[in-house]
Amino acid sequence: MKRDAIVLVRSIYRANKARSKTEDLEAFLDDVEILKLEVRLCADMKILSIKKQAELALLMDGIGKQMTGWRNAGLS
Secondary structure (H helix, E strand, C coil): CHHHHHHHHHHHHHHHHCCCCHHHHHHHHHHHHHHHHHHHHHHHCCCCCHHHHHHHHHHHHHHHHHHHHHHHCCCC
């Protein structure tokens, strides 16, 4: 999960630098979904508490909405 979180930061960096951001933003959104699945699996396996899962889900949803807004605003 740590490695995947680092991948997300790299995706944001790449999208920020790219002239055409669409491809990088799509990759970022895919990576966010993978991380969400990992968090759910950790909660199912009792590695994370349900409360911590909920906190992480809210944060990731907010980030996903920001990236979707960036993509839809034509900044790509």
